[in-house]
Structures are given as structure tokens and as C-alpha cells.
Amino acid sequence: EVQLVESGGGLIQPGGSLRLSCAASGFTVSDNYMTWVRQAPGKGLEWVSIFYSCGGTYYADSVRGRFTISRDNSKNTLYLQLNSLRAEDTAVYYCASGEGYCSSTSPMDVWGKGTTVTVSS
Amino acid sequence: DIEMTQSPSTLSASVGDRVTITCRASQSISSWLAWYQQKPGKAPKLLIYDASSLESGVPSRFSGSGSGTEFTLTISSLQPDDIATFYCQQYNSNSPTFGGGTKVEIK
Secondary structure (H helix, E strand, O other), X not given: OOEEEEEOOEEEOOOOOEEEEEEEEOOOHHHOEEEEEEEOOOOOXXXXXXXXXXXXXXXXXXXXXXXXXXXXXXXXXXXXXXXXOOHHHOEEEEEEEEOOOOOOOOOOOEEOOOEEEEEOO | OOOEEEEOOEEEEOOOOOEEEEEEEOOOOOOOEEEEEEOOOOOOEEEEEOOOEEOOOOXXXXXXXXXXXXXXXXXXXXXXXXXXXXXXXXXXXXXXXEOOOEEEEEO
16 A cells, blocks of 8 residues: 655744654655645645655745755655744645656655644744 | 646535636646645545546546646535545646645535
8 A cells, every 4th residue: 555654743942953754655755756745724735845756856945945855765764854943834744745757747646644843932 | 936826715615516616827837737635634635637637536526627827626516525625736847836725615
């Protein structure tokens, strides 16, 4: 069964750091693009970052310079390092995947259930 | 970045009604558009891809159309299980973007 399972969320103070993980099963993360999408409480979906099969990475303007996406092929796992966290980063963070070597020429057809990040003092 | 604008933001309709949601892109995205359904507390679910292709297992009352900058999602006969928020998403660029969402309610 194709599955994505996120972990690593929690309550963190402003300015703090957190690392989210997304473990894949049923497929190989290096064969697909892997992406993070977040949803603030009561708000819509916001794309955060993407890691393409070819190794290319991209970020939304709102997180560029603070968040870092990475992939461990040996663990078949995607990561998102969150630094310099702000209250506006509070959200459910979803991991998703789709087909695409160096561009996203396909939709996000597999989604995890999400992990919640709360930034508050 | 490509901006995606959905309308309406909220829609109230009766069971059995035909429902249409519109999505506009700030520049041409060819047919690189997907529609997702999200129910409260759940992850989004892919309904339509490549603007008009129905994802496997999705009821045939859902359909998509359009190309370039104008797209629509149609539910031919609204069912109680369709109550959710719907999002369009472009995947024409290296930085995907979502529309603001359309919440569908039962009248």
C-alpha cells in the first residue's frame, strides 16, 4: 500500500527550530517529487517546498531562507527543517508526492495525514 | 509566481443541484491543473488532474474542464457526501500554487 506518514510536529517557541519527517512506503521517494503543503487553522492550502527526483529544490517566498527540505533515500524519508519559527508558521504540515523528474508535470496524488506545528510562547 | 483565484469562496446548494466552481490562473498553465476535495480534519484528496481527467475511484458526477487560464469543476448532482472545501492547484511551474478554496454547503 502506498503511504506517507508525517511526524515531528509539536509546540515550539517563536525563534525555535523543528524537523519534520515524512516516511514513505509502497514506493521510492527518489522516483517521485516530494513536497510539503501547510494549512494554517481555518485557512486554505499553502505550498511550502518541493524536492524533485533530479535533486532540484524550491521554496515558497514565505519560508525561503528559514526552511530546508532534504531527502534520505536509504530511509525512504523526506524531511523539512524549520528554523526561525514565527507564529504565522502555525499549521498542519502535509507531505505529498507526485510524478516528476525535474518539474511537477503531475498532481499531488499521494498525501499523508499531516503533523501539527504550533508556534507560541 | 502563478496566482490561482477561485470563485465563489462559499457555495450553498441543494441535494441534486448542479454545482460549478471556477478557477482562474494569472497566466496560462495549459492543462496543468488539478482539483482536490478536503473534508474537515482530513488531508486533501485528488479528484481531477490535467484539467479534465478523473482520478481513479472518483464518482463520475465530478468533472473538470478548461485550459489556459480559465477552469471549472462541476458536480452534476450534489450529494450529501460532497460537503467539503474544494481547491484548484496549478503544476505548470516548479513552484505549485493553490487557489483559495471553495466551501460547498448544503442548503
